[in-house]
Ligand SMILES: Nc1ncnc2c1ncn2[C@@H]1O[C@H](COP(=O)(O)OP(=O)(O)OP(=O)(O)O)[C@@H](O)[C@H]1O
């Protein structure tokens with residue numbers, strides 16, 4: 001079996017920024033995968049986002065307009081309660097049969113994996129693609145390393161040949177851009193135009209949740 005992978009890039013996207021889009025695009029190229037950006041309805045491990053789920057989806061739609069490779073998948077908005085990734089991946093696995101699924105995680109999110117709901121089960125339903133991110137210490141806990149070391153590979157062809165279970169490191173353009181910093185800039189009355197997709201400036205209401 002060798003199939004075009006489906007990669008899932010989940011996030012709070014409060015707001016979606018150029019860092020997200022760049023690394024998602026590069027992951028699509030490196031894996032030759034379909035990539036879906038998947039906003040969390042209720043992000044499990046953080047304070048509630050400033051923008052509502054509907055507002056974050058509207059920003060994603062504006063950001064993704066006009067390109068063919070990155071697709072919005074808003075399924076988590078249809079579930080109440082914390083948006084646990086394992087629930088989403090189990091649902092996708094049932095839809096996609098044996099197609100390789102790849103959960104894309106920035107290096108910071110990956111380091112926190114052992115705090116996730118049913119985290120070891122994630123490897124049963126998907127591969128994990130770790131996106132390099134500047135400013136993230138390269139320290140992984142022993143329990144994470146124990147799961148990851150036997151699964152590590154840089155063989156994209158091998159990943160395409162099995163549905164789940166491998167961990168692949170994806171070296172992407174280092175962009176020290178975060179939604180936290182962008183929220184701070186907007187709240188301070190600044191205009192972080194080139195850190196955000198241009199589509200977010202076409203409709204001024206899109207960034208209203210962040211302006212004081
Ligand atoms: N510049 C970046 N480079 C690589 N990965 C990134 C980058 N920005 C975000 N990510 C990854 O994107 C996913 C979703 O991130 P999220 O929506 O929380 O953005 P964020 O910029 O980290 O936001 P915040 O500052 O609010 O925590 C996570 O896996 C995160 O690690």
Ligand SMILES: O=C(O)c1ccc[n+]([C@@H]2O[C@H](COP(=O)([O-])O)[C@@H](O)[C@H]2O)c1
Pocket residue numbers: 009010011012013038039040043044045046083084085086109115116117
């Ligand atoms: O399933 C979990 O327990 C879990 C815990 C923390 C984060 N996640 C998911 O990880 C993705 C990135 O989260 P965040 O908070 O960095 O935006 C997003 O899709 C979250 O739903 C998932």
